[in-house]
Amino acid sequence: MTVFHPKKPExxxxxxxIPKDVLEILDQKSAQANISRNEFINQCILFALAHMENEA
Structure with missing residues (x-):
């Protein structure tokens, strides 16, 4: 049987x-997704990084 080892990401x-109007949008969108503002921002950053064009 596999053992569960919970881990907290570093x-x-x-x-x-952040401009106030952008923060308001972040708060609205994170509330709609039912996740924290922090988690929403992290996911947005990861998405943006994954979809950037590779420029030198």
């Missing part, structure tokens, strides 16, 4: 400035 605390 994360770094940062601070960033």
């Amino acid at each position: 994360k770094e605390v940062i601070s960033m400035r």
Whole structure:
């Protein structure tokens, strides 16, 4: 039988400035998705990074 070992992903605390109107949209969208603002921003960043054109 496989044993479950819960793991907490390593994360770094940062601070960033976001325009108020963008923050309002982030809050609305994260509430609609029923996830935290932090998780929503992380998923947006990962999506953007995965879909960027590779420029030198």
